[in-house]
């Protein structure tokens with residue numbers, strides 16, 4: 001049997017590389033027999049694409065559906081995998097940020113999707129509020145459902161729309177921590193995110209993709225990248241890089257990287 005790349009989200013297994021129909025079917029059958037919790041096998045037929053970061057899926061075996069509930073660190077996330085972005089591979093990153101937050105923080109998530117980062121943070125902090133923006137209406141509707149499912153109504157505040165329009169109107173000089181979990185747009189978002197920090201102090205969790213040659217990430221690469229962001233001169237003197245971590249490889253030498261930028265107001 002061919003060894004195919006796959007991921008499991010809830011009770012759905014997604015095969016990630018195409019193959020002939022017989023190989024797909026025998027792979028699916030073997031996985032369903034081995035793991036009785038798998039109810040559906042789908043084939044990913046495109047890369048994750050577009051602003052909404054969706055992928056095309058095709059039915060292979062089991063129950064014909066694309067909606068599932070994925071459990072992660074005590075939270076449950078209802079998702080339709082053909083309509084929204086969701087990746088269990090970001091689970092460690094969610095836990096890492098969760099371990100950094102402190103009581104009473106006001107947090108702003110520019111790109112919340114169905115809510116995994118926002119809900120993970122809210123469920124670990126009783127006195128925090130996580131403002132959570134999402135532009136894909138279907139993902140926003142799942143965000144609303146997941147807020148209820150995880151009983152976070154008091155702590156996760158959802159907004160439907162474009163973060164680049166909502167944030168300048170509502171969040172300037174008002175938050176302690178910002179999440180930018182969309183490498184595609186996070187360079188453009190960085191200067192606006194900086195303006196939302198209360199009194200110029202706080203933390204921005206920046207996600208980028210960058211060409212690197214080894215898993216050791218050099219600070220100069222990140223500094224050069226920040227300097228290339230338009231308007232970075234407005235904040236370039238006031239940050240410290242407190243974390244740089246390889247989340248995953250997206251292709252040969254193309255890395256998805258998490259960078260934590262800690263800002264202190266200039267005297």
Ligand SMILES: C[S@@+](CC[C@H](N)C(=O)[O-])C[C@H]1O[C@@H](n2cnc3c(N)ncnc32)[C@H](O)[C@@H]1O
Nearest residue numbers: 051052085111112113134135136162163181182
């Ligand atoms: C890479 S996904 C991450 C979602 C979520 N943070 C997660 O980890 O599952 C990025 C999300 O940002 C949304 N998005 C893209 N551009 C946006 C914008 N300008 N304003 C608000 N949301 C946006 C997409 O629809 C998508 O759901």
